[in-house]
Amino acid sequence: MAAAAEEAGCRRVGFVGAGRMAEAIAQGLIQAGKVEAEHVLASAPSDKNLCRFRAMGCQTTHSNPEVLHSCSLVFFATKPHILPAVLVEVAPAVTAEHILVSVAAGVSLSTLEELLPPTTRVLRVSPNLPCIVQEGAMVMARGRHAGSYEAQLLRSLLEACGQCEEVPEAQVDVHTGLSGSGVAFVCAFSEALAEGAIKMGMPSGLAHRIAAQTLLGTAKVLLQKGQHPAQLRTDVCTPGGTTIYGLHALEQGGLRATAMSAVEAATCRARELSRK
Numbered sequence: 516m517a518a519a520a521e522e523a524g525c526r527r528v529g530f531v532g533a534g535r536m537a538e539a540i541a542q543g544l545i546q547a548g549k550v551e552a553e554h555v556l557a558s559a560p561s562d563k564n565l566c567r568f569r570a571m572g573c574q575t576t577h578s579n580p581e582v583l584h585s586c587s588l589v590f591f592a593t594k595p596h597i598l599p600a601v602l603v604e605v606a607p608a609v610t611a612e613h614i615l616v617s618v619a620a621g622v623s624l625s626t627l628e629e630l631l632p633p634t635t636r637v638l639r640v641s642p643n644l645p646c647i648v649q650e651g652a653m654v655m656a657r658g659r660h661a662g663s664y665e666a667q668l669l670r671s672l673l674e675a676c677g678q679c680e681e682v683p684e685a686q687v688d689v690h691t692g693l694s695g696s697g698v699a700f701v702c703a704f705s706e707a708l709a710e711g712a713i714k715m716g717m718p719s720g721l722a723h724r725i726a727a728q729t730l731l732g733t734a735k736v737l738l739q740k741g742q743h744p745a746q747l748r749t750d751v752c753t754p755g756g757t758t759i760y761g762l763h764a765l766e767q768g769g770l771r772a773t774a775m776s777a778v779e780a781a782t783c784r785a786r787e788l789s790r791k
C-alpha cells in the first residue's frame with residue numbers, strides 16, 4: 516500500500532460514484548503513488564464509467580455498501596441530488612473507522628452529518644475539473660467530528676490532484692463560484708483572446724494554443740512569484756505601448772466588473788442550491 520493512505524491506516528480508498536470527478540481524483544492519487552490502483556474500489560449503478568476505473572487497474576462494484584465494507588476512506592462523488600439517498604443506503608455500513616469525504620457541490624456538512632450515524636468523521640471538498648491534469652484548485656472544510664488529523668490526511672492525499680486549502684465552510688460556495696465555475700469563465704476568456712487574434716489574421720488552431728499557453732504561463736508566474744496580478748500587469752505595461760492600448764479597450768468593455776459579477780452570480784447560485 517502506498518505511503519499516505521497506509522500511514523493513515525486506510526487499507527483501501529473507495530469512490531461511491533465513478534464519474535469525471537471521481538476518476539480525476541483517483542487518477543491523481545494513483546499517478547502520484549499515494550494509493551495503489553488495486554487498493555481503489557469504485558461503485559456506480561452502471562458500467563458506463565466503471566470501465567475507466569477497471570482500465571486504471573482499480574476494483575469496481577455495483578454495490579455502494581460494499582465500498583464502505585472494504586474501504587475506510589471513501590469519497591462520495593455522485594451528483595448532489597442523488598447523494599442524500601446514497602448516504603441513507605450506506606449509513607448502516609458506516610463505522611467509527613471511516614473517514615467520509617463528499618465532493619458534491621451544495622450539500623452542506625450539516626446535511627451530510629444528519630444523514631450519517633452520529634459522530635461520523637465527514638469532510639467536504641470543492642474540487643474543479645483541472646484535477647484531471649493534477650492542477651486542481653480545491654478547498655476543504657471539516658465536519659464536527661473530523662479533526663486536524665483527518666484534514667491533514669485528506670490534504671496530503673489531494674495534493675496529488677493540485678492545490679488544496681482548508682477553509683471555513685461558508686467559503687466553499689465562494690470557491691464554487693470562483694474556481695468550479697471559474698474554469699468556464701477562464702475558457703470564455705481564452706476563447707475570446709484567440710478570436711481576437713483570428714480576427715487579426717492568425718490561424719485558429721495556433722491562436723487557441725497560444726491563448727491557452729498565455730493563461731498557463733501567466734498563472735505560473737503569479738503562483739511561483741507570489742505576485743499580485745496588478746504588479747505583473749504593470750510590469751508588462753510600457754507607457755504608450757501596446758498593452759496599455761489593449762487594457763484601455765478591456766476597461767471600456769467592463770471586463771473587471773463583468774468578471775466580478777460572474778463570480779458573484781455563480782456564488783449566489785451555489786448558495787441558493789445549497790438551501791434547496
Ligand SMILES: NC(=O)c1ccc[n+]([C@@H]2O[C@H](COP(=O)([O-])OP(=O)(O)OC[C@H]3O[C@@H](n4cnc5c(N)ncnc54)[C@H](OP(=O)(O)O)[C@@H]3O)[C@@H](O)[C@H]2O)c1
Nearest residue numbers: 532533534535536559560561564592593594595619620644
Ligand atoms: N465536474 C466538475 O467540474 C465538478 C466540480 C466540483 C464539484 N463537482 C461535484 O462532483 C460530483 C460528481 O460530478 P461529476 O461531474 O463527476 O458527475 P458524473 O460524471 O455525472 O458522475 C456521477 C457518478 O455518480 C454515479 N451514480 C449515479 N447514481 C448513483 C447511485 N445511486 N449510487 C452510486 N453512484 C451513482 C454515476 O453512475 P454511472 O456511471 O452509472 O452513470 C456516475 O458514475 C457532483 O456532486 C458535483 O457537484 C464536480
